[in-house]
Amino acid sequence: MSYIEISNITKTFGNTIALDNVSLKLDQNKIYGLLGRNGAGKTTLLNLITNKVFPTEGEIKVDGESVVENDKLLSKMYFMTEKNLYPEHMTVKSAFKWSKEFYPDFDENYAKVLSEKFLLKNSKKIKSLSTGYQSIFKIIVALSCNAPVILLDEPVLGLDANHRDLFYKELLKNYSEKPKTIIISTHLIEEASDVIEDVIVIKDGKVIMNDSVEKVLLQGYSVSGTAVAIDEFIVGKNVLGTDSLGGLKTAYLLEKIDQTTIPVGLEVTKLDLQKLFIHMTNS
Amino acid sequence: MRLKSVIKYNISETKYRVLIFYGILAAIMALIGCSQIFLTKEDIISQSSGFELPTIIFLFVLGLNSFKQNYLFLSTNGITRKEQFYGFLISSIPIVAVMGAIDIAFGNILMQLSNYNSLFNMIYEGWVIDTAKPIIILVAFIWSTVLCLFAIVLGYFITTSYYRMSKMMKVIVSIGVPALFFNILPLIDSVFTNGKVLGWFEMLFISLAGLKNGYNPLTGIVSLLIGASVLAGLAFLLVRRAPVKE
Numbered sequence: 389m390s391y392i393e394i395s396n397i398t399k400t401f402g403n404t405i406a407l408d409n410v411s412l413k414l415d416q417n418k419i420y421g422l423l424g425r426n427g428a429g430k431t432t433l434l435n436l437i438t439n440k441v442f443p444t445e446g447e448i449k450v451d452g453e454s455v456v457e458n459d460k461l462l463s464k465m466y467f468m469t470e471k472n473l474y475p476e477h478m479t480v481k482s483a484f485k486w487s488k489e490f491y492p493d494f495d496e497n498y499a500k501v502l503s504e505k506f507l508l509k510n511s512k513k514i515k516s517l518s519t520g521y522q523s524i525f526k527i528i529v530a531l532s533c534n535a536p537v538i539l540l541d542e543p544v545l546g547l548d549a550n551h552r553d554l555f556y557k558e559l560l561k562n563y564s565e566k567p568k569t570i571i572i573s574t575h576l577i578e579e580a581s582d583v584i585e586d587v588i589v590i591k592d593g594k595v596i597m598n599d600s601v602e603k604v605l606l607q608g609y610s611v612s613g614t615a616v617a618i619d620e621f622i623v624g625k626n627v628l629g630t631d632s633l634g635g636l637k638t639a640y641l642l643e644k645i646d647q648t649t650i651p652v653g654l655e656v657t658k659l660d661l662q663k664l665f666i667h668m669t670n671s
Numbered sequence: 672m673r674l675k676s677v678i679k680y681n682i683s684e685t686k687y688r689v690l691i692f693y694g695i696l697a698a699i700m701a702l703i704g705c706s707q708i709f710l711t712k713e714d715i716i717s718q719s720s721g722f723e724l725p726t727i728i729f730l731f732v733l734g735l736n737s738f739k740q741n742y743l744f745l746s747t748n749g750i751t752r753k754e755q756f757y758g759f760l761i762s763s764i765p766i767v768a769v770m771g772a773i774d775i776a777f778g779n780i781l782m783q784l785s786n787y788n789s790l791f792n793m794i795y796e797g798w799v800i801d802t803a804k805p806i807i808i809l810v811a812f813i814w815s816t817v818l819c820l821f822a823i824v825l826g827y828f829i830t831t832s833y834y835r836m837s838k839m840m841k842v843i844v845s846i847g848v849p850a851l852f853f854n855i856l857p858l859i860d861s862v863f864t865n866g867k868v869l870g871w872f873e874m875l876f877i878s879l880a881g882l883k884n885g886y887n888p889l890t891g892i893v894s895l896l897i898g899a900s901v902l903a904g905l906a907f908l909l910v911r912r913a914p915v916k917e
Contacts, residue, residue: 440746440915457911459672462749471917473743475684489676490748535749 391416391569392437392537397446399432399593406432408593409446414586416536417567419559421584421601423577425669429593430573431470434539437571438467450537465537466491468530470545472522474514480525481510484532493534502528502558506551519546527555531562537569544576552576556583581661591669605659608642613654621651628667642667677750677758681741685733685766692729693773696722700777704785720788722781723774723815727822730767734826738910739834746915756910760903763823771816775808791815791888798886810888817895821902828902831909834916 390413399407407429414420424430435441437448439455439462447454450461474483480503488494503510506524508517514525523545530538544552560583563570574580581587587604589597597604608628611621618630618637628640640663650656700722737759745755774789781787791811792799799807833841860868877883879898881890 435915438749439751442912442914457751457753459751459754462751463673465749467747467749469747469917473747473915473917475740475744478744486680487748489679490673490745490750 390414391451393449394433394437395447395449397433397436397448398444399429399436399441400444405593407436407443407590410590410593410595411446412588412595412598414569414571416569419563419570419572419583419585421577421580421587422571422573422590423587423665423669424573424590428590428669430590431541433590434467434541434571434573438462438465438539440467463491464535465539466530466533466535467539468526468541468543470541472514472526476515477513478515479511479513480508480517483514483525483529484510487529487533491533491535494529495532495534499528499532502531505554505558520548520551521546523547524551524555527558531558534566535568537571539571539573541573542575543572544574544579552579556580559583577662577665578660587661589665589668596668601661604664605661607644608640608659608664609645610638610640610657610660610663611650611654612636612638612657613651617651617654621654628663640664640667672754673750674754674758674761677745677754678762680745681737681758681762682766684741685762688733689766689770692725696725700781720793721790722777722787723790723818726770726774727818730770730819730822731826733766734823734828735830737823737827738830742834742910742913743915743917752910752913756907759827760824763820767819767823768816771812771819774815775812778811779808794880794882794891795886795888798888810892814888814892814895817892817899821895821899824899824902824906828906828909831906831913835909835913 392412392414394410394412394414397407397410398405410429410433422430422433432441436443437450437455439448439457442456449455450458450465453461455461478486484494484496484499487499488496500510502508506521506528508521508524508528512521514522517525523543524547527540527543530540530543544555547555556579559570572580572584581601584601586600587597588595608626611618613621613636615632615635615637618639622630622639622641625639626642628642630640631638640660642659642664645656647656741759742755745758750758778787778789778791782789789811791814792807802810832844836844856868860866874883879891879894881887881894
């Protein structure tokens, strides 16, 4: 049985359909990547899972129970929102204290360790932090609260490359030590593709893909070589896109690979998830 | 249930605001006290009254500021709307009780030291004259507490109403309600009904306050309690389906 069951969810805001009859089944202790273009309905879906908003139609169940006003379930989920919803005067330190109050399994020592690693000053007011450090603060709360379900909406917003790298490492370390269901909504697909196990792609409020990253990437392949050789090779094939650099070219193909047809001199690698995403979500 | 944590958070958030409020109030009272001593020397009779009013206004404003910020923060921490609402109500009770008690204590001390009259004593003057002091203090405390509760719940109801309204509705209500009560209604009343509508409102207020047939503070207490309950019920209806607006 799936841990999170989203059944026929429709959410409208006035005349806008944010989600259109979405059904999904998510397993326990897995890392999901929720991908979609701006306004596709990713945040709305996360808001619905955590009962921040109510669905127009449909139902969401976690562990067999409806999430609507369900204290037991909501206490098992932490949603790191893109925007900062903490009070203006609250410091990082007091936010950790209150997180411990609302999530009894919140690990204050771990939060302190992460703060040191990310160089986050606990005495600072949350509102005074830069965008990157506000993200770091929310990441630390999400990782330290030890909730069985954590939802991360654009977790790396404003983070520099070093902090993004540290975040992915800490996320995987945390997940391996204490497995949990993690849903990451992000635009940085390339980076996240190394972390996520399953990918969910939303386009115009509808789920257009829900599969394991491994399976998705097996649907196609990348091939590199000289521009002339590549151009010749891709004729009549389902091409997602190409990249050129000098005389070299890489083509991204959406079809099963037949090794026997690959000419000598061309290098085959696995499909680029971002290229596939762009292809799928381009209108 | 994380209701206890919500109550703890609400009280913690309010504690410093209440302390600052009483700090300012104490400074004002000291200033007035000094001026009274000075004026008495000049043989001018001075009187002060109604120090409960700032408390009521403070609690009304506190109610107005008790929703959005707390709602967003508590929702982020997975607290249900129902628990947030109960948390607000339960945490309000000790706050209004303490503030009501402080007001009564302040009032009684001031009455001993100066020519001071409390709001309760002024409204229920006839009842106060014929009643024993301990009973007056007890009833005044209950009345003051219930009035404070009404003020904070009224503020909470208004802020939750505004939270649920669309931008257009907010504009209509913000302009329409004051215009209705301060312009349209008095105009209609003076032109068409010869003051009967406002007279009816006045009588309603007098009856609810327990001043229709003599002085009855218990009627006032019951009216305020019913009023606070109705407002709390309406606020709950607004909160129970409130979306988190970022």
